[in-house]
Structure formats: structure tokens, C-alpha cells
Amino acid sequence: MIINIGRPRLLRQVRVFGKLFALNLSTSFTYRGEMFLWQVGNVMVPLISLFVWQAAIASGAQLPTTPRYLTAYFVLISIVNMLTNSWTAFYLAEQIRDGSLNRYLCRATSTHVDALANNAGEKVVKLILLVPMVVVLAAALGDRFDLPDQLWRWLLAFGCLIVAAVMTWLLDVMIGSLAFWFADVNGFLRASEVIVPLLSGAVIPLALLPDALHGLSQVQPFRFLVSFPLEVLLGEVQGGLLVGLGWQLGWLLVFAVAARLVWRLGIRTYSGAGA
């Protein structure tokens, strides 16, 4: 009865990812109006922050970084933040809670491949909508910031961005998997929505945190979710580039091991509610 079971597992998963990516891309375009509004919000928040910090500098505030760095940071943050963002935790928790995880568990593929494809597919659509807004913003502020002209720096920052996106997704899998043990994980979600943007540099550059927190902010994992790729691109890596890369890869490993462990322990307790 079986037609074929020959292909290696990873290759199969990549093909399934490709199909799901295309499916998610086409369905994401259906909701382009809603996504456009989200992206307006994504640009507006850092823009307001930029105006606040510029006003502070104009009134004589002494900051540990230059106004040109700050402007570049706030112009680019919306793209970096969007590309490293993840919304898997909420949906995963819902699927565990209402039993719709069954839909993925009884298919011969990874339970997470659809979430990953959804993440990637939506980001492509969001990027198409967001980039023109950032280009307009950059053109308006063109003489107030500098971007690097070395190709290696762009490529390295892009690599760090991919690692950051994977780390954020793994963190989401961990938080969503808590639904295996807790009936309601909204508290954890809310806490992460407050803590992660602050410690990742999505709200303000970590260089602007109080001196007492500088040491800690350099090694804590959330820095590597948003701030670090931008630091690499703008050439102001706190603590040194190689040390930073080492920390990011180390934290990636920790996140991967922890997410796998939490998932494996959780799935043993799964009760598949409903049908």
C-alpha cells in the first residue's frame, strides 16, 4: 500500500517546508491590508523614540553614544525587529490547549515545520510592505546617519540576524510549550512581551541603559535577539566582535537544547483535548 518511504528525513522536511512556505506566502497576501497597518506601527514607535532622544540631546543630555549612531539604530530597528520577531508561542499554546496540535502530530512530518514556514512566509510579505516605509524615512533623515560601506559587515550582520530570528523562534517554542503544564500561558506571554523588547534593545539601544546594567546587558541572551545584529552592522559591538559572536552562538545552542528538552518533556504529558 505504501508508495515510497525512501528519501532522507532532512530532505523531506526541506521539501515540506518549501510547500508550506509557498502556502503561507499566498495566504499572507490575503491579509496584506492588516499587515500594512502593523508595519506602520513598527515604523512609528522607533521614530517617536528617535525624536524623544534627539530632543534630549538638543537640551544638553550627555549620552554614551553619538547622535548619528542613534539615528541609524532607530531607522533600522523596525526592519531588524520585524525580521527577528516570532508569534509562534501564542498559536502553539492554543494548539496544545484545544487539541488542534493533533492535526500535526498524526502527519509524517515535524510538528513545527508549519510554524517555521508561517514565520518565514509572513516575514517576506511584511518586508515587502515595510522596506518602502523605511526607505522614505531614511531619505528624510539621510544626512543625519551613516551606513557601513563594507560588504562583509552587511553579510555578517545578516548572518547574525538569521541566528537571532532562530533564537527568538526557539524561545517562543519554549514559552508556547508551557501550555503542556499550564492551562493559561498568557501571563508568560505578557511577561515576555514586556521583558524581551526591553532587554533585546528593541525599545532603546542597550548602550543607553544605566552604567550598572552594562556588564549584564552584554552577556544576557536577549541582547542577541535584536541589538547584536545592529551592533555588528553599525560597527559598535560592545565587548568586541569575536566575543559577541561567541556569545550569540553559545546562546543559540542553549536555546536549541532547552527548546528540544521542554518540547520532549511536554509532549509526554499531552492529553490531546477535544477530538
Place this chain on the structure above:
Amino acid sequence: MPVISARGLTKTYRFHRSRAGLGGALIDLFRRRHEERLAVDDLDLTIDEGEFVGLLGRNGAGKTTTLKMFSGLLRPTAGELSVLGHQPARREFGFLSRIAVVLGSKSMLWWDVSTRASLDLHQAIYDLPRPAFRHSVDQLVDLLELSDVIDVPVRQLSLGQRMKCELAVALVHRPQLLFLDEPTIGLDVVSKAAVRRFLATINAEYRITVLLTSHDMDDVSELCRRLVLIDQGGLRFDGTPAELIRQTRPRKRITLSYAGPPGQIELEVDREDAQRVLAEAAGRGELLDLEVRDADLDDVMQAVMQS
């Protein structure tokens, strides 16, 4: 080798019981009351290739939990379980590519795209060679009469059309074992009949073993040659529908229609008395119609659930 072999299969759920009121909720914050519920209790069951088995029982009897353990969705708490030679909870490709699950109340289709897109995705998931995949799709479209709906987004389909599409997607990889949980729930009589015809065909012609849970006794009586009745997590009956009826409601039902008074009368008599009653009935007036039958499965299940 049997398709499914369960020995001492047991599943317990752990849950917390909430206290009533605001005070109770506050106490719950600090001291939760955890309890364990035995959903399946020491179940022994063997199912062979090509069988069409109905898994019956009242709500909460443990039948869906049993089905979920067989299909790898849940990990058994204790006991031995082998399905197609695999431990289902390990969810290996060799196991998942030989089974299919259709949950009547949970759609397996992608909502915003057509059934063809979902079929295409399953081609990648199960790594089906293109020619075999196309042949399988053509066959299913033909059997389920899907040619008009296969390219329509799923959200625009009626419930009956959607269930037929669910079956097509579930079976495109030609599984050996099909788990069905309430596949006709909410369907009208025409759609139910179409789904039943299809299920009977794939079982008879393609030797797909089918395990069905349903509260619709018409589904069960039309399709299942073997019934497994589960109650309070344990096996209460295992045999043919006729045996279940004889064991539970052994009396015959006789309907007599006379030309004159008393008109139509219905009797329930013991099996051994039926012949004598019929002989006597013929002498009591001009008989227009006569029907002798066993109790139907609906009556039987009602009697079982009330006992």
C-alpha cells in the same frame, strides 16, 4: 501479524480540580488539588488486517483516548502497544506514513487554499512519487466525486463536501490503517450515505483496516463487522453486531397489522416463543402485514448506556 495488538493498555490523566468561588480560587493559587482519572484500564485488544471495527461507548468511556493512543497522539501510561509493528508514541515516519487519522470535529485541511493544495502538500509530506500520487488523486476524486470542488478554497465548501475532501487528503498516501473519529458528525443524509459508501469501498477493495468511533448507529450497523464496546476504560464486549444485539436485547420484535381491530400491534417476545406467537397471531384476524426483527443497534446502545 495483527495490525493492532494491545496488552494491558492503560492511560491515566492528571488534572486539577478547581474550588468554587473567589475564596476557592485564592486557595487554588497556593494549594492545588490534583487528581488522576483512569481513562483506559488494562485493555487487551487485537485487530487484524482488513477488519472494519467499531469502537463504541458512551461519552468519556475511553474510546477516543484508545484511538489516540493507537494513532500515536497520546503516550500510554502502562501496557504494551504495537500498531503495524511500531510503538505509535515514537511517531516514526515508517509508522505515520502507513496510517491516516480523520477527526470529524477537527479539520486537517488548510482553510484558505484549495483541497488540491493540501493534496500537493501531502505529496511532499509522504514523499510520494509523482505518477503514483496523480493516480491516487484521480482515483479518490473519482470515488468521492470531487472534480467540481477540488480547486475551490476549503472555507467555501459545505460540511459534506469538506468531509469528502478530508477523506481524500487523509488517504492520498494509501495508508494501511485508517482511524475515524465521528466522520459523519453534522452531515445530512445524502452526504452520510456517500461517506459510508466510500468507506465500505476502500475497506473491501483496498483492504484498508478501519477503526471507527461514532455515536451514529447507522454508520456502525452499515459498516462495522466487529464491535468493541468500551465502558469505564475497560473492554465490555468484543464481537459481531448480531452477537451484541443477542446478548443485550435478546427478544424479537414483532409488528402485526390487522385489517380490522386492533389494527397495528407491536410485541416483544423471547426468541424461542416467536414461532408460537406468530402461529397464534394468524388465527386472530385478517393479517395485512407482518414484521419480525431483532432490536436495532440504537436500542442496544441505549440499553447498554443506561445499564
